[in-house]
Amino acid sequence: MNGILNVRDITREREEEEQRSRFISVISHELQTPIAIIKGYASTLARSDAMLDPEALRSRLIAVEEEADRLNKLVGNLLYASRIQAGGLQMEIVPLELPRLIEGVVRRLQAKSPDVSVTLDLPPNLPTVMADRDRVEEVLQNLLDNAVKYSPRQRSLTLACSVTGDEVIVSVSDVGMGISLRDQEHIFNRFHRASNGMIQSMPGAGLGLYICRAIVEAHGGHIWVESTLHEGSTFSFSLPRVEKAHLPMVVF
Numbered sequence: 560m561n562g563i564l565n566v567r568d569i570t571r572e573r574e575e576e577e578q579r580s581r582f583i584s585v586i587s588h589e590l591q592t593p594i595a596i597i598k599g600y601a602s603t604l605a606r607s608d609a610m611l612d613p614e615a616l617r618s619r620l621i622a623v624e625e626e627a628d629r630l631n632k633l634v635g636n637l638l639y640a641s642r643i644q645a646g647g648l649q650m651e652i653v654p655l656e657l658p659r660l661i662e663g664v665v666r667r668l669q670a671k672s673p674d675v676s677v678t679l680d681l682p683p684n685l686p687t688v689m690a691d692r693d694r695v696e697e698v699l700q701n702l703l704d705n706a707v708k709y710s711p712r713q714r715s716l717t718l719a720c721s722v723t724g725d726e727v728i729v730s731v732s733d734v735g736m737g738i739s740l741r742d743q744e745h746i747f748n749r750f751h752r753a754s755n756g757m758i759q760s761m762p763g764a765g766l767g768l769y770i771c772r773a774i775v776e777a778h779g780g781h782i783w784v785e786s787t788l789h790e791g792s793t794f795s796f797s798l799p800r801v802e803k804a805h806l807p808m809v810v811f
């Protein structure tokens with residue numbers, strides 16, 4: 560008995576140690592990169608001999624703004640993740656019409672990235688689900704952001720819904736970089752990013768899918784991925800249908 564406990568303790572300790580070192584390396588990279596860019600541009604702009612035409616000036620200021628947004632998002636996600644860990648995520652569960660929410664999120668995505676084409680595959684009379692509107696939006700937003708970010712060449716996505724006996728399933732598919740089977744096992748864990756050099760060089764702290772999983776599971780649903788490396792990925796999550804849900808108003 561003692562022997563089993565010891566092996567488990569060691570495995571847990573090792574996992575915690577790995578997570579700590581992943582945390583430090585991801586966070587330091589995610590902090591250092593935008594700070595270096597902001598500092599570099601700010602010092603160029605502050606030089607008395609900087610003779611930039613308005614277009615060059617504008618592009619540098621936009622870069623500074625984007626990097627500040629990146630830092631802001633990182634801090635937001637870190638706070639979100641620590642709230643999840645502390646069990647303090649409050650939810651406001653209401654009957655929710657998914658098509659309106661989906662169309663709103665897609666409209667915003669297309670305003671931000673007009674070169675991305677999105678195909679919507681929503682069946683008529685989709686049942687109402689019981690969910691927290693802002694949190695479901697957060698999940699969709701994260702999945703769409705990933706689908707765009709990890710599809711550098713073929714920027715076409717499909718957002719589909721289907722219905723089972725108890726649930727509505729929402730799927731986001733891309734024809735991007737795909738994820739190896741080995742990475743698929745870990746990507747919903749905090750700070751895990753695929754061990755591929757190209758992905759490591761893209762911005763991200765590996766918190767988005769962890770947050771998505773916590774939100775979906777708090778609704779009594781599931782989230783999963785099907786993917787083939789170099790071909791694309793489909794991320795799906797389920798939410799309980801209104802007549803089947805037995806949810807308290809505040810979860811966690």
Ligand SMILES: Nc1ncnc2c1ncn2[C@@H]1O[C@H](COP(=O)(O)OP(=O)(O)O)[C@@H](O)[C@H]1O
Pocket residue numbers: 701705706707709710733735736737738746751752753754758762763764765766767768769792
């Ligand atoms: N649509 C996708 N295509 C390929 N890889 C993906 C996709 N979505 C997520 N991943 C992989 O899962 C990892 C974790 O995703 P996420 O938690 O959103 O963190 P981040 O995007 O900040 O790296 C990513 O680093 C990437 O390796």
Ligand SMILES: [Mg+2]
Pocket residue numbers: 701704705763767768
């Ligand atoms: Mg992400």
